[in-house]
Amino acid sequence: MIRLAAALAALLFAVTPATAFELRLGGAARQLSERDSPLGSYALPTGPFRDGSIPAQRLEGRIERQTWRIDGPGLTTLQILAPLRSQLEEAGYSLTFDCKDNECGGFDFRFGTEVVPAPDMYVDIRNYRFVSAVKDKDTAASLLVSRSRSAGFVQIIYVNRDGTSAPPAALPETGTETAPAPDLEAGFSDRMLQQGHAVLGGLVFDTGADALDPGDYDSLAQLAVFLEDHPGMVIALVGHTDSIGSLDENLSLSKRRAESVRSRMIDSYGIAPDRMEAEGVAYLSPAASNLTPEGREENRRVEAVILREQ
Incomplete structure (x- = not known):
C-alpha cells in the first residue's frame, strides 16, 4: 500500500516539458491563489526559529506566490513534498534548509515566516514541512506543505525564477533576520x-x-x-x-x-x-x-x- 501511494505521488508530480521552469503538481492539484509582485522582497528562511528569530536571506526582485490544494486523505506531507523538492534539485537549485514542523520551530516558525492567509493556505502547526532552495544569488524558491484530514496544501514562493525580471542584487545574509509575519488584522x-x-x-x-x-x-x-x-x-x-x-x-x-x-x-x-x-x-x-x-x-x-x- 505504501509503495502504491509513493508511485501515485511520483506520477502526480512528474515534471512535464515547459518553456519556463515551474513546479508541476499534476492533475490532482487545484490552484487556490497566485500573487505576483514585479518588484518586491522576500526573507527566505535559512534555518529554524531560535533565540527569538528566524535566520533569513533577504532577496529582492520579482516575487511570485502560489497556493494549491490536493483533495484526498491518502498522501502524507512528505509524499507531497518529495517530488517537488526533487524537481527543484533537477532544475539546478541547491537546498539550503529542509525541516519538519517541530524541527522548523513549530508555532514560532509558522508565524515568523511568510504564509499566504487563509482560506488560500492552510497550515497545521503539528504537521507541516518547509524547504528553502537557491539557484544563484538572485534566484530562490521556498515550499511549505501541510494538510488537513481531507486535503493537502502547498505554498510555493519563487524569487526571480528563470530570470523573468531584472531585480536589484540580492542582499547578503547578515546574521539573523526575522521574516515578517503577515498583518493578521489587515482587511x-x-x-x-x-x-x-x-x-x-x-x-x-x-x-x-x-x-x-x-x-x-x-x-x-x-x-x-x-x-x-x-x-x-x-x-x-x-x-x-x-x-x-x-x-x-x-x-x-x-x-x-x-x-x-x-x-x-x-x-x-x-x-x-x-x-x-x-x-x-x-x-x-x-x-x-x-x-x-x-x-x-x-x-x-x-x-x-x-x-x-x-
Missing part, C-alpha cells in the same frame, strides 16, 4: 465594521462532522485580534451548510459547528464566553448556488456577525 477589521459580518475562512470540518479539525487557523487569529481591539463588541458565530439533507439535520449541524468554533476561541484565544453566541441557520442563507460542488463548498461556512457593543 478583516474593516469588513467587520463596514459590513457587520465576515466569513471565517479556511475552517476544516470532516463531512457531516461538527468538530473543528485540529490545527491553526488564520481567520480565528484575525477574529481574536478584532475582539481584543474592540473589547465591548459582542458577536454571534453563525454556522451555514449546503442543501444536502433535511432542514432539521442541517440546523443542528450548523449550530454545533458554530459552537465548536466558539469553544476554540475560548480555549485557544481566551475570549470571554459572554462575548460570543453560537447559532446555526442551515442552508437558509446561501452564499452561492447549491447546484454545483463549488457552490456547496462555499455555502459550508461559519461567519462572525456583530450583534452589539456593550
Whole structure:
C-alpha cells in the first residue's frame, strides 16, 4: 500500500516539458491563489526559529506566490513534498534548509515566516514541512506543505525564477533576520465594521462532522485580534451548510459547528464566553448556488456577525 501511494505521488508530480521552469503538481492539484509582485522582497528562511528569530536571506526582485490544494486523505506531507523538492534539485537549485514542523520551530516558525492567509493556505502547526532552495544569488524558491484530514496544501514562493525580471542584487545574509509575519488584522477589521459580518475562512470540518479539525487557523487569529481591539463588541458565530439533507439535520449541524468554533476561541484565544453566541441557520442563507460542488463548498461556512457593543 505504501509503495502504491509513493508511485501515485511520483506520477502526480512528474515534471512535464515547459518553456519556463515551474513546479508541476499534476492533475490532482487545484490552484487556490497566485500573487505576483514585479518588484518586491522576500526573507527566505535559512534555518529554524531560535533565540527569538528566524535566520533569513533577504532577496529582492520579482516575487511570485502560489497556493494549491490536493483533495484526498491518502498522501502524507512528505509524499507531497518529495517530488517537488526533487524537481527543484533537477532544475539546478541547491537546498539550503529542509525541516519538519517541530524541527522548523513549530508555532514560532509558522508565524515568523511568510504564509499566504487563509482560506488560500492552510497550515497545521503539528504537521507541516518547509524547504528553502537557491539557484544563484538572485534566484530562490521556498515550499511549505501541510494538510488537513481531507486535503493537502502547498505554498510555493519563487524569487526571480528563470530570470523573468531584472531585480536589484540580492542582499547578503547578515546574521539573523526575522521574516515578517503577515498583518493578521489587515482587511478583516474593516469588513467587520463596514459590513457587520465576515466569513471565517479556511475552517476544516470532516463531512457531516461538527468538530473543528485540529490545527491553526488564520481567520480565528484575525477574529481574536478584532475582539481584543474592540473589547465591548459582542458577536454571534453563525454556522451555514449546503442543501444536502433535511432542514432539521442541517440546523443542528450548523449550530454545533458554530459552537465548536466558539469553544476554540475560548480555549485557544481566551475570549470571554459572554462575548460570543453560537447559532446555526442551515442552508437558509446561501452564499452561492447549491447546484454545483463549488457552490456547496462555499455555502459550508461559519461567519462572525456583530450583534452589539456593550
